Amino acid sequence: MATAPLGGIGVSVPRKEDARFIRGKGNYVDDVQLPGMLFLDIVRSPYAYAKILAIHKEKTLAVPGVLAVITGKDLEAAKLSWMPTLMSDTQMVLPTDTVMFQGQEVVGVVATDRYAAADGVAAMEIDYEPMTPVIDPFKALDPGAPVLRTDKPGRKDNHIWHWEVGDKDGTAQALKESDVVIKEKIYIPRIHVSSIETCGCVAQVDSMGKLTVWLTTQAPHAIRTVFALVSGLPENQIRIISPDIGGGFGGKVPVYPGYVIAVVAALTTGHPVKFIEDRTGNLTSDSFARDYHIEAEIGATKDGRLTALRVKTLADHGYTDAAANPSKFPAGMFHVITGSYPFKKAFVEVDAVYTNKPPGGIAYRCSFRVTEAVHAIERLIDILAHQLKMDPAEFRLKNFIPPEAFPFPSVLGWTYDSGNYAGALKKAMEIIDYAGLRKEQVEKRKRGELMGIGISSFTEIVGAGPSKDFDILGIKMFDSAEVRIHPTGKVLARFGTKSQGQGHETTYAQILAEELGIPVEGISVEEGDTDTAPYGLGTYASRSTPTAGAAAVIAARKIREKGAKIAAHLLEVSPDDIEWVDHKFQVKGVPGKSKTMADVAFAAYTNHPQGMEAGLEAVDYYDPPNMTYPFGSYIAVVDIDKETGQIKTRRFVAVDDCGTIINPMIVDGQIHGGLTMGFAPSMLEEIQYDADGNNKATSFLEYLLPTAVETPHWETAKTTTPSPHHPIGAKGVGESATVGAPPAFVNAVVDALEPYGVTNIDIPLSSYKIWQAIHSKDPP
Amino acid sequence: MYPPNFEYYVPSTVEEAVGLLDQHQGDAKILAGGQSLIAMMKLRLAQPAILVDINRIPNLAYVREDDKFLRIGATTRTAELSRSTIVQARYPILSDAGREIADPIVRNRGTVGGNVSHGDPGNDLPACLLAMGAEFEIHGPKGIRTLPARGFYQDTFVTSVATNEMMTEIRVPRPGAGTGSAYSKMERKVGDFATVGVGARVVVDSSGKILNAGIGLTNVGPTAIYATAASDFLAGKTDSDAVLAQAAVLARDASAPSPDNRGPVDFKKDMVRIWTRRTLRKALDRAKGGK
Numbered sequence A: 001m002a003t004a005p006l007g008g009i010g011v012s013v014p015r016k017e018d019a020r021f022i023r024g025k026g027n028y029v030d031d032v033q034l035p036g037m038l039f040l041d042i043v044r045s046p047y048a049y050a051k052i053l054a055i056h057k058e059k060t061l062a063v064p065g066v067l068a069v070i071t072g073k074d075l076e077a078a079k080l081s082w083m084p085t086l087m088s089d090t091q092m093v094l095p096t097d098t099v100m101f102q103g104q105e106v107v108g109v110v111a112t113d114r115y116a117a118a119d120g121v122a123a124m125e126i127d128y129e130p131m132t133p134v135i136d137p138f139k140a141l142d143p144g145a146p147v148l149r150t151d152k153p154g155r156k157d158n159h160i161w162h163w164e165v166g167d168k169d170g171t172a173q174a175l176k177e178s179d180v181v182i183k184e185k186i187y188i189p190r191i192h193v194s195s196i197e198t199c200g201c202v203a204q205v206d207s208m209g210k211l212t213v214w215l216t217t218q219a220p221h222a223i224r225t226v227f228a229l230v231s232g233l234p235e236n237q238i239r240i241i242s243p244d245i246g247g248g249f250g251g252k253v254p255v256y257p258g259y260v261i262a263v264v265a266a267l268t269t270g271h272p273v274k275f276i277e278d279r280t281g282n283l284t285s286d287s288f289a290r291d292y293h294i295e296a297e298i299g300a301t302k303d304g305r306l307t308a309l310r311v312k313t314l315a316d317h318g319y320t321d322a323a324a325n326p327s328k329f330p331a332g333m334f335h336v337i338t339g340s341y342p343f344k345k346a347f348v349e350v351d352a353v354y355t356n357k358p359p360g361g362i363a364y365r366c367s368f369r370v371t372e373a374v375h376a377i378e379r380l381i382d383i384l385a386h387q388l389k390m391d392p393a394e395f396r397l398k399n400f401i402p403p404e405a406f407p408f409p410s411v412l413g414w415t416y417d418s419g420n421y422a423g424a425l426k427k428a429m430e431i432i433d434y435a436g437l438r439k440e441q442v443e444k445r446k447r448g449e450l451m452g453i454g455i456s457s458f459t460e461i462v463g464a465g466p467s468k469d470f471d472i473l474g475i476k477m478f479d480s481a482e483v484r485i486h487p488t489g490k491v492l493a494r495f496g497t498k499s500q501g502q503g504h505e506t507t508y509a510q511i512l513a514e515e516l517g518i519p520v521e522g523i524s525v526e527e528g529d530t531d532t533a534p535y536g537l538g539t540y541a542s543r544s545t546p547t548a549g550a551a552a553v554i555a556a557r558k559i560r561e562k563g564a565k566i567a568a569h570l571l572e573v574s575p576d577d578i579e580w581v582d583h584k585f586q587v588k589g590v591p592g593k594s595k596t597m598a599d600v601a602f603a604a605y606t607n608h609p610q611g612m613e614a615g616l617e618a619v620d621y622y623d624p625p626n627m628t629y630p631f632g633s634y635i636a637v638v639d640i641d642k643e644t645g646q647i648k649t650r651r652f653v654a655v656d657d658c659g660t661i662i663n664p665m666i667v668d669g670q671i672h673g674g675l676t677m678g679f680a681p682s683m684l685e686e687i688q689y690d691a692d693g694n695n696k697a698t699s700f701l702e703y704l705l706p707t708a709v710e711t712p713h714w715e716t717a718k719t720t721t722p723s724p725h726h727p728i729g730a731k732g733v734g735e736s737a738t739v740g741a742p743p744a745f746v747n748a749v750v751d752a753l754e755p756y757g758v759t760n761i762d763i764p765l766s767s768y769k770i771w772q773a774i775h776s777k778d779p780p
Numbered sequence B: 001m002y003p004p005n006f007e008y009y010v011p012s013t014v015e016e017a018v019g020l021l022d023q024h025q026g027d028a029k030i031l032a033g034g035q036s037l038i039a040m041m042k043l044r045l046a047q048p049a050i051l052v053d054i055n056r057i058p059n060l061a062y063v064r065e066d067d068k069f070l071r072i073g074a075t076t077r078t079a080e081l082s083r084s085t086i087v088q089a090r091y092p093i094l095s096d097a098g099r100e101i102a103d104p105i106v107r108n109r110g111t112v113g114g115n116v117s118h119g120d121p122g123n124d125l126p127a128c129l130l131a132m133g134a135e136f137e138i139h140g141p142k143g144i145r146t147l148p149a150r151g152f153y154q155d156t157f158v159t160s161v162a163t164n165e166m167m168t169e170i171r172v173p174r175p176g177a178g179t180g181s182a183y184s185k186m187e188r189k190v191g192d193f194a195t196v197g198v199g200a201r202v203v204v205d206s207s208g209k210i211l212n213a214g215i216g217l218t219n220v221g222p223t224a225i226y227a228t229a230a231s232d233f234l235a236g237k238t239d240s241d242a243v244l245a246q247a248a249v250l251a252r253d254a255s256a257p258s259p260d261n262r263g264p265v266d267f268k269k270d271m272v273r274i275w276t277r278r279t280l281r282k283a284l285d286r287a288k289g290g291k
């Protein structure tokens, strides 16, 4: 283990990036100011589904300061009115004849300042012919439903794809033979990441024709490639710079129409063009998350052994599939749905449909549809336990995959790397005094008071991923590190990932400090500039530590190999006699005779052995051999006001296991943030549409983010079960809590409402839903 | 979220402000804390050509009590209202509400006059002022008039203040012995407008009989609502849970909520009932010397 002065693995080093963030000195896209810069604003559709009859530009062009108006027809001429999505579907940049959702980008207005651009938008007159939209995803599959994607030749319905995995017949048979089978419908609503910084870009074309785009992106390299493919510009003439990012959560993986329009505007006007979404544009048009209608059956023997799981899901993708899943997995990692349990039989099928809603299906702080999976399985386990009259904790402990079964092959095809599920749950039960709470609940029930206890014992799957299975648009999901040691022993390290607040500048530096024996202050980490950083697939799905973090270790170890030779030269021994001990190169068995990495670095530029290349640097492109499988157990305790349906979370204990912990403080920060982002959709967040396709949450007045006041007090603890295949045993941790928390809340609330015979309530757990659940049994 | 152009005036007297409003009838709007108006301008739901900023008119921000009234100057910040020790001691309905309006940032800017004048049924102070039987001082080109809170709210965003008038003072009658008041707000999160808000004032005699009462409701109709039948019903009744429950049903029947993301109509109506009962109880406890 590390010594504190180095700031290596296991040390709570203060975050390097915080010095600028907390002083308001971050450098975000909207901070980029260029001479002659113009501003883009966007006219959006008021209708969910309508024909565009005419676009009258005159009044807009007459607004002082407005220089250009860009329509779908203009883009069509340059073959840019459509672009590919990351799922190989197609998305309009701007429509030529039909709008597909309320809030869709319809016309771009370019002006000399932000206010003039908004005036130009307000002055725009567009004639629409509204059509009846398809809003209900089930009705979208009705034989008579209007076919939305008439742009696709030969399309006869709104069904996008069917995906299935598992043993269909065997599962049906196993369910038939089960003593107990329960079936439940669970809807995971449409939500939005709503990061504090909305999306945006500044596009500039220089005198040599090179395009530079400062962009709010989590995946700058992949985006450069997409830009090259879409625009036809040579990839070396495109530079994407992702500066500080104010939260991504999956919402900054896709390419949005506004980016492309800004680039077109920069190319046509010859001026740099800035586009920054306003909040309503962000909430109503950027990729949504979730929107899974799940119907699941789970079986068990009468003594409480799980037998089989069958899941049928309808995925509402809006008018195009603009999710950001690995190509091979259109429903992401949803088939991790067997969770922490050794099912022998399982079958999962997902059907995706088009509706008149914004596109998406991205992973809101979730590794590709894992939140949906965890929600379903952890709810089902609870319903089944109640049905069997078994305590839900006892039921889980009885059924968990045991620690000795790892690496564990799941029936749907994953190989869980390591785990100790009972260890985490028992720890959480002890911290919260589970037995005491159950006693209290019995007493409260006698008095008619509603108190509930909910458990979620989740298994995550992060760190995509092994190249044999994982790619996005064909690009394999490796990630990279490039490490250079300067003559004075200071380090510049660059990565293919991109932090959006996760603290990479600190964590990666700690990994390198540990591996190179150089103090963390002497290590600078850079990401996000495609002209300087090595190619990588970016940061999402908790993949940075499992992939680029591993690349850092391997690159550092390559440097140590060369370093050993230089040390041998300096110490006048054979390289075979050098070993790496206590963060130094030492002559085997002679502790006094050693060289530090700084000594070796200086020699690499001033006194390197004849015949050896000068310099001390290495690059690694890491292809992970497997995914990592963080896990944990959460327990929530709620009290419910019977008359009003208001829920108070009294306690919430979160025991997480993410393998080796690099920076405990950062891990705790990730858990706290993740729990809050799990709490938010559990209680408040939802995007709903009325029957006409009007979005009912177009600002933070209705898209409800929790504040510190409603957010529960989090009690966190850890167990540590290293990943056997990651070079330092680390897993990912950024999303565990978002993924794991929601079912704990729902299980607690449903547990409290057991006297009313309630088996499920869909999130968000609004007061009125609780009130309805109570009053449908017991009218006021 | 960018407003169109507007002209901006900063009068230094009430007369000057009213003069500007009169001169630009209909095109001009008063800018107080801006916490409702600027939000509406950014969404272009309001597009006044002229803003008359009243924040720099001296002597318009105060909370003081004389022998008849609690007097609140129009530009007093809502945060100040709940910080006032006079208000906390004798008009707790206002400090209750003051602490529940929006969030601290909005309360530091938003004014009592703006909150009362805006005519938003979701604003919390109107229900309190209806319950307390307050009155408003209005300056216009022809002089000063005084309007009672009851009857002031005509429709959503429509009050009895004309476009060339300005509210200068909010007056709450000084409570006599045996008065208690309280405000409760059910909200989804901090910063949210009420699902239901209930303001209650009660006066009891030494035997515990209710002499008179006032109940105001927030966000369950096109305007803040004075629950007349419920308030009148309580006069002369002896305090009991059954009496409060009956009054609560009457208040529920006075409400006319619309369905929205906060819930359907039957839920909201039931919440009026529940919160009326609870708020009356709190007000009665206070009338009898409790906190």
Ligand SMILES: Cc1cc2nc3c(=O)[nH]c(=O)nc-3n(C[C@H](O)[C@H](O)[C@H](O)COP(=O)(O)OP(=O)(O)OC[C@H]3O[C@@H](n4cnc5c(N)ncnc54)[C@H](O)[C@@H]3O)c2cc1C
Residues within 6 Å of the ligand: B029, B030, B031, B032, B033, B034, B035, B036, B037, B038, B039, B074, B078, B100, B101, B102, B103, B106, B109, B110, B111, B112, B113, B114, B115, B117, B118, B120, B122, B123, B124, B125, B161, B165, B166, B167, B168, B191, B192, B193, B194
């Ligand atoms: C996020 C957010 C949440 C909110 N939540 C709540 C809440 O929960 N409860 C609540 O009560 N309020 C809430 N508000 C509104 C807030 O309290 C406002 O401050 C208040 O409604 C208006 O006061 P103001 O001083 O800001 O008025 P302004 O916004 O300046 O003006 C509002 C209107 O009143 C008129 N006006 C202002 N002063 C006068 C006057 N003296 N005479 C005549 N007309 C005048 C203006 O012309 C304008 O039409 C919220 C606001 C925000 C931004």
